[in-house]
Amino acid sequence: MAEATGTSILELKAVTKKFGPVEVIRGIDLDVRQGEFIVFVGPSGCGKSTLLRIIAGLEDASAGEVWIAGQEVSSTPPANRGIAMVFQTYALYPHLSVRDNMRLGLKQAGTPAAEIDRRVEVASTMLSLDPYLKRFPAELSGGQRQRVAIGRAVVREPTLFLFDEPLSNLDAGLRVNTRLEIAQLHRRLNATMIYVTHDQVEAMTLADRIVVLSAGRIEQVGAPMELYNNPANEFVAGFIGSPKMNFIEGARLGDKAKTLGIRPEHLTVDPNSGAFKGTVVHAEHLGGDTNLYVETEKAGLITARLFGEYQAAPGATVHLTPLPGRMLRFDETGKTIGTM
Secondary structure, three states: OOOOOOOEEEEEEEEEEEEOOEEEEEEEEEEEEOOOEEEEEOOOOOOHHHHHHHHHOOOOOOEEEEEEOOEEOOOOOHHHOOEEEEEOOOOOOOOOOHHHHHHHHHHHOOOOHHHHHHHHHHHHHHOOOHHHOOOOHHHOOHHHHHHHHHHHHHOOOOOEEEEEOOOOOOOHHHHHHHHHHHHHHHHHHOOOEEEEEOOHHHHHHHOOEEEEEEOOEEEEEEOHHHHHHOOOEHHHHHHOOOOOOEEEEHHHHOOOOOEEEEOHHHEEEEOOOOOEEEEEEEEEEOOOEEEEEEEEOOOEEEEEEEEOOOOOOOOOEEEEEEOOOOOEEEOOOOEEEEEO
16 A cells, blocks of 8 residues: 555545435545545445545535645536546547547647657556557457556546546456556555445455445544454444354343444354354355354354355354454444443
8 A cells, every 4th residue: 555644635524415305425524645545435325426526526515625635626627626537437438549548638638749648658558558559449358448447547647536436347357456456556656546336345455544434424434454343333343344244132142232243254163162052054165265154042143254164064053152352342323332
């Protein structure tokens, strides 16, 4: 990850967005520093793409202020905000070559031809696009098209890069490769990037800080492992981590907390003894991991994640035990109130 400095590049101050009577962004405050990689994550409809579009100037905020590089930009057109945006649909011009797609924005801005050529050369080398500069988008794979879209953003040398679910149209293998390329690009450019995704794995692997959104509000902001280890509330605990955290009614275990939570990887499994006796319902063998779904007497259906292969046939009896200090306690409002 690139190291962030103390300089604020983006400030959101009480940003609100309404569509008619429906408030989709609810008074968001956020400060992003130079060089940070920030990921907006949350379920569909939480407002993350709308918030990105407000930053870009593609949507107007109903209230609040957007500051970029020390300037209030709420009335500034998108082209003058010093941002470059990469969309999930690539948004390439089919009649233009790769080179001309990358050149177009600079040409329209009146950048001198020699400077355009320099920037395109730098970006194409950085993104391994040199062999494809004369090709047209229809002649490229999805991953190559996305690299061109990223290259088109790079040549603008923006203050702020904005990515709106850029990997959602790629297959699993290309997603991993392109994710790596974006991480490497961030380090090389020491650029400030805001990245929207619904995929918490992308968020965990790319972000310096994650902004978890729900129903138009920020639930928590923090480094990936901070959110994983110290979620502020039940929503964040359930959203961050895969497989999802197990939730158990406190009363079922004789605890005064409304809800208890334990991550699947924080459970040990023993065929003979443990805290929760149960019956294996299903086993997912993933090669590097095994996910066991166990119907327990005390806690209901529990998922346990084990490293490597673990042989347990459906119907087998096993015992699950939480690791000490890894079970989270949540109050009536969903707020985290400690561990056990």
